[in-house]
Amino acid sequence: VNNRSRNAARSAGARQVHKQQTYQALLHAALHLMEDQSFSSLSLREVTREVGIVPTAFYRHFRDMEQLGLALVDESFDSLREMLRSARIEPMPDKHVYRHSVEILARYVHTRRLHFRFIVRERYGGISVVRQAIRRELRLFVSELATDLIRFPDFSRWSTEDVRMVAALIVNAMFATAEAILDVPAERPEAETEIIQTAEKQLRLVLLAVPHWRSSTPPIGA
Amino acid sequence: VNNRSRNAARSAGARQVHKQQTYQALLHAALHLMEDQSFSSLSLREVTREVGIVPTAFYRHFRDMEQLGLALVDESFDSLREMLRSARIEPMPDKHVYRHSVEILARYVHTRRLHFRFIVRERYGGISVVRQAIRRELRLFVSELATDLIRFPDFSRWSTEDVRMVAALIVNAMFATAEAILDVPAERPEAETEIIQTAEKQLRLVLLAVPHWRSSTPPIGA
DNA sequence: TGTACATCAGTGAACGCGCGTTCACTGATGTAC
């Protein structure tokens, strides 16, 4: 008997499963409602209405909207990290490495549209707590990209700080590209091609400079 | 008599002057209140309360908050253009052109703090009408910078499109830098030095690539 | 397996509040002669 109850507690019961579904529905409803508005102008009642539960049920899942916002930051950065992992794993054609990288970005912007939109929208704009959380995650994200870059021979003698500088530049360009793709009007899908071409050129330009770089604050011994 | 009335109408009467002052006070109050919140979460009543007029008096100046937002876009981009003009007019030391450019940016971020914050915050985040207006102004701003760049010998054989691509990259890095400066905590002012150094390096890196660039879509005849 | 009790996701009524907007108004400023 004791065993059975322990197992029931360990594996998810019907109640737990259902709660988890509502939780996910709240996150998705919030992202979905951000089509035409920012997170800060989203109301608790709107979100619960979209999910189909009563406003007070919200408090079974989050203390307030701020906490929901933080959950969205976590979920959205999971998508970004997955993108980075794709870029690492997929075979990179030496010839078209820039094109291929930008295409991975474009693909994730489409499949994880709501997550990208959330980060782009709330990165500078929204409520303080969410903005801080995004800023923190973004710093980690830049570091992860820097770690990837440093493996390439061109960066082998670079200082950590300078690699981060390049990574930050690329991440900024990447987000501007993501925003541009998100903004392509439905009636002009061909606009995306131009955006991708521009992003590819920007990436190519930045990495073209790398072999010629000489830091103004060279590492000790240089 | 007729003359006098015409002159009175032409030169600003006391009433006109006072109305203009209230108008400016509304714009400034809105920018000021955006310290801890975005424009979309700003209420008409908050703004009039800050100015010290009754809510209904707002309608003597703007049809609604959206119109006030558009006025803020115009005013803010005037500040940005003034910055570009500074960069054109001031003598550029050949040796430290990157450092100097970034310092002009930093100076304007401080003197026009509220305008920069407004653009950075509302560029991706806020209400649609304001976002569209910023996007439009930003495209013009990129073109203006491209026109400035194209005067430099390194860009002489570049296509217009490619110069715009570089200008857009620089403007994005510039805004990321502006945001970072705006975000420097009051108790750590020395953080700004690092931000400026990074921005300078990014600018140097991008322009280092320029002489080595070969467009993948070369102009006819190349 | 069956029963008695505990848990807890979701309900529904109620609250006080700040909001945008309407309307008729006031009184200082401007205009006409």
Add this chain to the structure above:
DNA sequence: TGTACATCAGTGAACGCGCGTTCACTGATGTAC
């Protein structure tokens, strides 16, 4: 300059509305034996 009328920035009361949050509740699911 003086007077009579027009303009219009700002006033103040009032409205209906959606909001976040409280509270006591219900009833399906879970637990103990």
